[in-house]
Amino acid sequence: MRPPGAGLAPAVLVVGIFVGEALGPSSAAPMLVGSAGCVALAALARGRAARLAFTLAALAFAGCAVERRALDGLAHWPLAPQAEARADVVVRGALVDDPDGTRWTTRVLIRVDDARVVGAGRRAFVAVHRTVLVHAEDAAAGRVAVLGAGDRVVLVGWLRPLDGFDERLRWRHVVATMTATDLLDASHPGSPLALVANAARSFVLRGTDALPPTERALVAGFLLGDTRDLPDAVVVRFRDAGLSHLLAVSGANVAFVLAVAGPGLRRLPRSARLAAAVGLLVVFGAMTRWEPSVLRACAMAAVAMVAVTVGRPAHAVRLLSLAVMGLLLIDPFLVHSVGFLLSVGASLGIALLAVPIATHLWGPTWLRDSLATTAAAQVGVAPVLVPVFGSVPLVAVPANLLAVPLAGPLTIWGLVAGTVAGALRTRVPPAATVLQWPTRLLADAVLGIADAAARAPVAVGAGPLAVGGVVAGAMILRHRRMLRRRALVLPSR
Numbered sequence: 001m002r003p004p005g006a007g008l009a010p011a012v013l014v015v016g017i018f019v020g021e022a023l024g025p026s027s028a029a030p031m032l033v034g035s036a037g038c039v040a041l042a043a044l045a046r047g048r049a050a051r052l053a054f055t056l057a058a059l060a061f062a063g064c065a066v067e068r069r070a071l072d073g074l075a076h077w078p079l080a081p082q083a084e085a086r087a088d089v090v091v092r093g094a095l096v097d098d099p100d101g102t103r104w105t106t107r108v109l110i111r112v113d114d115a116r117v118v119g120a121g122r123r124a125f126v127a128v129h130r131t132v133l134v135h136a137e138d139a140a141a142g143r144v145a146v147l148g149a150g151d152r153v154v155l156v157g158w159l160r161p162l163d164g165f166d167e168r169l170r171w172r173h174v175v176a177t178m179t180a181t182d183l184l185d186a187s188h189p190g191s192p193l194a195l196v197a198n199a200a201r202s203f204v205l206r207g208t209d210a211l212p213p214t215e216r217a218l219v220a221g222f223l224l225g226d227t228r229d230l231p232d233a234v235v236v237r238f239r240d241a242g243l244s245h246l247l248a249v250s251g252a253n254v255a256f257v258l259a260v261a262g263p264g265l266r267r268l269p270r271s272a273r274l275a276a277a278v279g280l281l282v283v284f285g286a287m288t289r290w291e292p293s294v295l296r297a298c299a300m301a302a303v304a305m306v307a308v309t310v311g312r313p314a315h316a317v318r319l320l321s322l323a324v325m326g327l328l329l330i331d332p333f334l335v336h337s338v339g340f341l342l343s344v345g346a347s348l349g350i351a352l353l354a355v356p357i358a359t360h361l362w363g364p365t366w367l368r369d370s371l372a373t374t375a376a377a378q379v380g381v382a383p384v385l386v387p388v389f390g391s392v393p394l395v396a397v398p399a400n401l402l403a404v405p406l407a408g409p410l411t412i413w414g415l416v417a418g419t420v421a422g423a424l425r426t427r428v429p430p431a432a433t434v435l436q437w438p439t440r441l442l443a444d445a446v447l448g449i450a451d452a453a454a455r456a457p458v459a460v461g462a463g464p465l466a467v468g469g470v471v472a473g474a475m476i477l478r479h480r481r482m483l484r485r486r487a488l489v490l491p492s493r
Contacts, residue, residue: 007317010324012056016063017332023064025072031065059325067332074175077130079115083159083176088118090156091178094189096131097289099145100228106136106145109174110153118156131173132159133166136180143183148202149289150194154185171336197286207421208414210433215443218247219414222407225249225288234447241453242378242396246407246446250293250343254301256411257284274309278302292340296347299323316351320344341384349380374400399453403446410442 020028038058045051082089096109112132114125134155136144147153157180162170166177189195201224208216217229227235227247238244258265261280265273281298288294300323307314314322324344327334334340353376354369361368374397393399417439421432 007321009056009059010321010328013059013063013325013328014335016060017067017328017335019060020064020067020332021071023068025075026068027072028065028068031061031068035059035061035065062329063332066329070173070332073130073173074170077175078126078128079159079176082117083161086158086160088156088158089115089178090118090154090184091115091128091132092125092152092154093128093132094152094191094194095147095149097149098226098228099136099147101136101141101145104137104141106134106141108134108136108144108147109169109172110134110155110178130175133162133169133174133177134180135177136183138181140180140183143186144180147186148198150189150191150198152187152190153183155180156182156184171333173331173333193282193286197283200283201287203422204415204418205422206425207418207423207432208436208439209425210421210436211440211443214447215440218443218447219410219418219439221247222411223249223253223414223418225291225294234450237450237454240393241399241403241450242393243399243403243446243450243453245342245346245377245381246403248293248339248343249288249291249297251297251300251347252407253288253411254281254284254294254297256408256415257281258301260412260415270309274305277305292334292337293343295327295334296323296340296343299327300347317348320347320351338384338388342381345380345382345384346377347380349376349378352376353379370401370405371397374404393453395453395456399449403449406442406446406449410439410446413442414439 020031035058038054038061042051042054042058045054079087079089091110091112092114093110093112096111099106099108101107110132112128112130114127116124116126134144134157136155140155140157144153144155155178157178159176159178162174162177166174189198204223205220205226208219211219213229214231214234217227217231218234220226221230225248230247235244235247238247257280258277261277265277265280268276281302285294285298300319303319303322303326304314307319327340350373354372357375358368358372361371378396378400417435421435424432424435
């Protein structure tokens with residue numbers, strides 16, 4: 001049974017976040033004090049209802065507080081006046097993600113450690129600790145384009161406020177835009193995690209060099225969520241076919257990585273196994289550049305492993321709730337991330353609807369389970385897809401039924417073959433090429449499914465989806481009543 005309050009708690013936290021957004025930037029110290037007071041009252045309360053009420057109040061205060069503090073970080077930072085004045089600056093920092101662009105212009109997010117205004121003297125660097133969107137131009141564009149996430153740089157250019165389409169990046173804690181005209185210095189990451197992640201990422205992707213460009217870019221998307229080299233036409237076809245989630249690393253990829261590492265993890269003692277598994281999740285998350293869907297998947301997997309280790313396995317909805325609340329308390333701006341919302345919606349849909357839908361279907365178990373999981377995920381993401389894209393492709397269910405079974409082998413084989421081929425690439429080039437034959441066949445099959453499904457882009461709007469939501473709710477209620485009836489039937493001897 002679904003635990004009471006498991007869905008209510010994150011909903012209250014989200015409401016608190018939106019209230020904080022409406023109130024605006026602030027240090028929010030009173031809100032934090034109020035949250036701490038509610039936690040203390042919840043610990044002292046005797047009744048279950050009172051504890052739940054105080055806990056929910058604490059979450060509402062906490063959501064409001066973290067949102068207002070995050071907004072305060074955007075509004076008040078050391079170089080805000082210089083950004084308004086379009087001042088020339090020199091900045092020192094590290095790349096947040098991998099650069100994207102052409103030889104003429106390159107875009108990348110940089111976490112700026114410190115900066116100085118040009119002409120203020122070499123010792124005039126001030127601490128910044130904010131994220132800036134960099135548009136590298138001229139001589140800097142090509143030199144920045146070859147760098148990777150975590151690499152440290154020294155750039156010269158000029159600051160300006162976010163404008164136009166770039167304003168959406170404020171939800172990634174970006175405070176300004178910098179037009180960089182020159183790269184003064186670059187060095188390898190100072191973080192051991194970034195060094196390991198970059199090395200592993202490069203090693204795996206290097207093993208896919210034998211694949212054609214489109215297939216290679218698709219495998220990079222499946223393995224690491226890196227779609228920078230995937231043609232725009234292919235991305236559109238995947239979106240029209242309802243298969244965009246395959247290009248975003250999420251729970252399935254995390255499960256595949258843990259499955260591949262499973263034989264080695266099982267040889268370790270229980271405590272060491274948990275530490276090694278969490279460490280593996282951290283490295284994999286860093287390899288994928290911590291996309292929002294990866295954050296959700298890794299957090300949920302970590303919570304599940306901790307629960308099993310301490311002997312308190314929990315319902316999927318509770319695991320999802322704990323993971324979501326933890327992430328939102330760390331970064332409340334995730335409520336504005338479409339990728340995060342789609343990941344949470346799909347997970348919630350599967351947790352709530354997969355079994356009830358499967359009980360109403362006919363056919364072999366494998367077919368009923370696959371169809372139920374796919375349909376449940378589509379219902380879960382519909383509340384996000386309709387407001388953002390206006391509709392949900394009706395062809396998504398059959399397309400997913402065909403493509404998802406191929407996604408697992410493609411991801412696992414692509415990861416294993418990429419690793420082995422990366423080692424054999426310089427020593428035995430023909431062997432590396434042969435290893436990628438299955439990868440190419442699977443990638444071509446997925447591309448073919450996406451192309452065929454995109455040619456029939458029949459979409460469903462808000463009205464039919466509302467009816468489908470009512471039907472789904474009825475299925476859940478009926479399934480719960482069936483479970484209660486079974487629980488009342490006691491075995492006799």
